[in-house]
Ligand SMILES: Nc1ncnc2c1ncn2[C@@H]1O[C@H](COP(=O)(O)OP(=O)(O)OP(=O)(O)O)[C@@H](O)[C@H]1O
């Protein structure tokens with residue numbers, strides 16, 4: 001169990017984002033608590049990636065705010081994100097995993113241990129010395145996940161971590177996510193795979209056209225979606 | 241025609257025999273240009289990288305000035321260094337004028353803007369790609385500089401080779417601040433200029449061929465590095 005020293009819950013208040021006069025996200029009031037993974041779903045262009053960037057602090061809100069309500073200091077150092085398109089450094093697989101650890105001033109031995117453990121976790125231990133950019137798309141995605149997990153963040157944002165994975169690798173990533181969640185890491189993750197939502201989610205945030213239409217426990221979301229959009233989304237009928 | 245052929249033959253003989261004065265000139269050229277390259281790289285690479293990762297008012301102006309300085313005529317650079325180093329100039333008391341050190345300074349001044357401007361161009365693309373990820377890791381712009389320099393290393397080697405090529409090929413600056421003193425500040429380019437004007441074609445040709453050889457070798461090296469880069473950049 002995690003010590004009481006925590007940065008969670010994460011709360012947004014009237015959060016909005018506008019790009020070049022075009023509203024992308026508006027009126028987002030969310031509270032994200034410690035516990036089972038929060039899955040963010042919605043059609044293409046709904047604003048899922050933008051929401052994760054805002055929460056992670058990579059984008060400055062145009063309206064409202066993102067607040068870390070827990071007592072622990074330095075929330076920006078206790079989170080990590082895996083992007084929809086992983087950005088790998090032009091270095092070896094191991095060096096990629098070590099990079100953020102060194103940046104966080106984690107001692108040499110400790111960071112090496114953590115990096116290798118994270119690579120084993122995603123099944124890339126044997127490829128440690130390979131150039132990272134030569135990995136397959138799926139391997140690159142797993143490396144990005146290992147690199148973020150090695151940091152041991154309290155909250156981990158995952159933007160479609162299974163987007164280009166085969167079914168077996170998807171299962172493997174789901175297991176990793178479940179393992180991390182079991183260790184007390186809060187997962188906030190986007191996906192287009194409803195089966196995955198059923199398997200992993202504690203709660204679901206449903207986004208449509210830049211607005212949160214629903215934020216409910218997963219069981220309730222599937223049993224009785226509150227909005228008409230979520231209902232047709234679940235039936236596979238909702239387009240953008 | 242006869243003259244030219246015999247000049248070639250004599251030139252080849254000079255190279256084959258490892259003529260001492262030829263060797264001395266070649267070695268001094270390499271020493272001066274490589275030292276200038278090192279000095280310019282120490283300033284130009286971090287400067288270019290910093291310009292790639294930072295956004296501040298006046299940055300555009302610096303970029304434009306750097307790009308303009310890339311075309312700085314060597315004789316103008318030579319003249320400026322001459323004025324600084326001449327006996328009545330601000331750095332006159334150092335007594336550097338007409339020494340190899342003065343030549344190093346002139347070539348370094350000439351190629352630092354080239355290295356900085358090319359580094360900025362190369363690393364700006366890399367930064368576009370990396371910026372968000374590095375920010376997510378909590379890296380400051382200052383911390384991003386060594387990261388980009390390392391990850392752009394293969395492209396930057398080509399930048400260094402461009403700088404070296406420019407330094408070793410120029411005549412004007414080293415002629416003015418070095419003085420082309422035999423056995424002391426005479427390098428390949430100044431020797432070629434002098435010997436040609438004196439009509440001593442064999443020596444000029446021998447040096448010209450060696451200079452060409454170096455340029456070709458440098459380019460072969462550059463190509464090899466680009467191929468190696470492909471393995472890492474994917
Ligand atoms: N920096 C930006 N500037 C302008 N428009 C943007 C920017 N970032 C995102 N958008 C727009 O905001 C909308 C939401 O984008 P976002 O990437 O969050 O969608 P998404 O829900 O993640 O979609 P997908 O499922 O396709 O990944 C899109 O229409 C996109 O074009």
Ligand SMILES: [Mg+2]
Nearest residue numbers: 048049084159
């Ligand atoms: Mg997205």
